[in-house]
Amino acid sequence: MELFELVLLLLGAVLVSTVLDQMVPRVSLPLVQIGLGAAIMALSGAPIQVEVDPELFLVLFIAPLLFDEARHAEKRALWDNKGAIVSLAVGLVLATVLATGFVLHWIEPSVSLAAAFALGAALGPTDAVAVTALGKDVRLSQRQHALLSGEALINDASGVVSFQFAIAAAVTGAFSLADAAASFAVSFFGGIAFGLALGLVAALALRLIRSQGFESVTVHVVFEVFTPFIVFLLAEHADVSGILAVVAAGLLMALLPKELTPASARLKIASDSVWETLVFVVNGVVFVLLGMQLPQAIMPTWNGPSDAGLLVGLVLLLTVMVVGVRFAWVFVMERLAQRGVSGRAVARGALVTTLAGPKGAVTLSIMFTIPMSLASGEVFPNRDLLIFLASGVILCTLLLANFAVPLLAPRGKDAESSAGEGAASIRVLEGVLRQLREREVAGSEAAARLVARQYEERIKRLQLQDAPAARLVELRAESLACQRAYVQGCVDEGSVTHAEGRRYLDQIDRSAKVLRRGVHRGGADGAVGRFKVSVARLAHSFGRVIRRLRGAKQANEGSLEFRIGFERCALEFFETQATSADAETASAAAALAAECRAALEVLGLREDAGEADVPAVTAAAAGRAKTEVAEVEAEALRLELDEIQRLREEGVLDREAARKLREEVYLLQMTTSG
Numbered sequence: 001m002e003l004f005e006l007v008l009l010l011l012g013a014v015l016v017s018t019v020l021d022q023m024v025p026r027v028s029l030p031l032v033q034i035g036l037g038a039a040i041m042a043l044s045g046a047p048i049q050v051e052v053d054p055e056l057f058l059v060l061f062i063a064p065l066l067f068d069e070a071r072h073a074e075k076r077a078l079w080d081n082k083g084a085i086v087s088l089a090v091g092l093v094l095a096t097v098l099a100t101g102f103v104l105h106w107i108e109p110s111v112s113l114a115a116a117f118a119l120g121a122a123l124g125p126t127d128a129v130a131v132t133a134l135g136k137d138v139r140l141s142q143r144q145h146a147l148l149s150g151e152a153l154i155n156d157a158s159g160v161v162s163f164q165f166a167i168a169a170a171v172t173g174a175f176s177l178a179d180a181a182a183s184f185a186v187s188f189f190g191g192i193a194f195g196l197a198l199g200l201v202a203a204l205a206l207r208l209i210r211s212q213g214f215e216s217v218t219v220h221v222v223f224e225v226f227t228p229f230i231v232f233l234l235a236e237h238a239d240v241s242g243i244l245a246v247v248a249a250g251l252l253m254a255l256l257p258k259e260l261t262p263a264s265a266r267l268k269i270a271s272d273s274v275w276e277t278l279v280f281v282v283n284g285v286v287f288v289l290l291g292m293q294l295p296q297a298i299m300p301t302w303n304g305p306s307d308a309g310l311l312v313g314l315v316l317l318l319t320v321m322v323v324g325v326r327f328a329w330v331f332v333m334e335r336l337a338q339r340g341v342s343g344r345a346v347a348r349g350a351l352v353t354t355l356a357g358p359k360g361a362v363t364l365s366i367m368f369t370i371p372m373s374l375a376s377g378e379v380f381p382n383r384d385l386l387i388f389l390a391s392g393v394i395l396c397t398l399l400l401a402n403f404a405v406p407l408l409a410p411r412g413k414d415a416e417s418s419a420g421e422g423a424a425s426i427r428v429l430e431g432v433l434r435q436l437r438e439r440e441v442a443g444s445e446a447a448a449r450l451v452a453r454q455y456e457e458r459i460k461r462l463q464l465q466d467a468p469a470a471r472l473v474e475l476r477a478e479s480l481a482c483q484r485a486y487v488q489g490c491v492d493e494g495s496v497t498h499a500e501g502r503r504y505l506d507q508i509d510r511s512a513k514v515l516r517r518g519v520h521r522g523g524a525d526g527a528v529g530r531f532k533v534s535v536a537r538l539a540h541s542f543g544r545v546i547r548r549l550r551g552a553k554q555a556n557e558g559s560l561e562f563r564i565g566f567e568r569c570a571l572e573f574f575e576t577q578a579t580s581a582d583a584e585t586a587s588a589a590a591a592l593a594a595e596c597r598a599a600l601e602v603l604g605l606r607e608d609a610g611e612a613d614v615p616a617v618t619a620a621a622a623g624r625a626k627t628e629v630a631e632v633e634a635e636a637l638r639l640e641l642d643e644i645q646r647l648r649e650e651g652v653l654d655r656e657a658a659r660k661l662r663e664e665v666y667l668l669q670m671t672t673s674g
């Protein structure tokens with residue numbers, strides 16, 4: 001019962017932190033959560049036992065976080081910066097171990113050299129989660145993003161392995177450099193190889209399940225969530241690095257080619273939704289736990305016989321040492337990589353990269369694995385002091401990341417950010433439009449021209465920015481209600497069969513759910529605008545959904561007339577709203593009306609001065625037109641994904657912008673399936 005209450009307390013603290021994060025925007029979410037954890041410990045009447053087995057901590061929290069980070073990492077950016085990333089993740093960790101160890105042992109001789117090396121190893125890994133939370137206030141370059149994310153994927157393993165060797169030397173009093181190097185190589189490279197093998201097995205297992213027809217959204221998502229835990233445990237059982245195995249498995253599964261279909265789009269949307277929630281909760285729990293453990297780590301030493309001024313001085317000195325070594329390493333590395341850039345600019349960028357890599361929960365969890373006694377049975381000397389020093393450095397680096405990095409690399413005005421997103425979207429659509437015109441195939445020229453006109457309209461609306469996203473969603477939902485009433489009336493009158501009417505009603509319901517999903521995902525975590533552009537363009541392109549409503553084979557001319565009436569129902573509604581005195585409503589309605597007119601062209605309809613000129617279009621001809629347009633639209637969406645990737649590789653799009661644009665395409669792929 002106590003464990004259950006602790007879990008509820010942690011989840012409640014994470015929930016409260018999301019509210020406080022909006023109230024104190026200048027303080028990063030990790031610091032808010034750490035403060036909540038410390039406040040819970042301070043306000044609790046009785047001591048709350050929150051001791052977590054470090055091995056359990058790694059598999060329960062760190063493994064899924066790193067797996068998700070690996071799945072979403074920019075593979076090309078990691079590969080292009082592989083040398084620098086390995087330098088930071090391995091070389092810098094070892095440099096931190098040596099510098100911290102020698103300095104601490106020199107200042108405080110009572111701390112053995114091996115124990116000081118252990119502290120340096122624990123301070124090696126950075127906390128990428130804390131950096132991610134700074135995204136709303138910080139503008140990092142693409143290279144800085146790649147370095148920080150890549151470093152965080154690997155340096156946990158190098159830090160843990162180095163710590164284990166140092167502790168073994170401190171406990172036994174014996175150390176062999178040759179044995180340590182060999183063990184490090186086996187653990188490091190063995191973890192990568194083991195993870196690649198297990199990732200391949202997992203991918204093949206998913207493919208086998210899919211080929212047998214057993215895959216569903218639930219099976220797919222549960223399998224993905226299950227994977228990092230199994231990979232970590234099997235790798236540790238094989239005496240290789242479980243952390244690197246999880247990272248390697250995640251990267252491999254993300255790199256393997258996947259078929260872009262409406263079904264795969266649905267799976268990805270569901271998977272991303274689950275992982276987004278899971279990662280947010282796990283991150284929050286980690287930092288709340290960190291806040292709850294910090295008092296336990298600090299107070300025994302603080303209340304001890306040691307001088308408080310000396311303790312604070314040691315913390316500050318170690319912080320300066322760790323930050324200084326990191327800055328020197330990054331500056332030299334960047335100076336060699338950017339020879340044509342001024343030294344001042346390189347130094348500023350190196351300082352941002354340095355401070356944006358704070359220490360966090362992994363460091364503290366490693367420190368708690370220090371044994372209570374030596375091999376001789378004596379108490380491990382200065383154990384509480386080492387944990388206290390690590391806790392102090394964690395707090396100092398988190399505070400520097402929260403308050404100093406935004407000053408060095410401010411994000412800028414929201415308007416500038418929005419304008420950048422719009423310009424990126426326009427560039428993607430222009431690239432697709434250019435390729436559509438180049439790829440016109442004989443026999444489908446009309447369909448290609450129609451889809452090209454739709455892209456032209458999307459570009460114009462983006463350039464004008466005259467369609468408020470929220471109002472678009474509202475109007476689209478209201479038009480679906482009108483269309484539902486129209487279909488139900490036709491079914492009651494007998495002008496359309498019950499089966500066909502049911503198909504239309506089911507599609508209307510699915511379309512409404514898609515719109516609601518876009519709205520909910522946009523504001524679930526407090527970032528109200530996250531999916532604003534996606535939902536807006538989804539509404540702008542909703543004519544595609546209407547065309548799929550005509551996806552079933554039609555048997556007679558009456559069915560065609562019903563479909564024309566169905567489309568006109570929405571068009572008349574939007575045209576009525578376009579005359580509204582409210583400027584936002586009129587603008588949004590005009591945009592949606594244009595989409596309806598484009599959809600009507602599929603059936604050969606023409607609108608002229610408000611009157612319809614309806615040629616004699618047979619059901620067979622309409623079916624052929626629908627098929628041709630569907631094929632061109634599917635190809636256009638594939639081209640959009642290719643164009644997004646091309647611009648990302650060229651550096652035009654940053655990681656976040658590319659992710660948003662891809663998710664928009666996935667939503668469109670889902671809504672255009674019939």
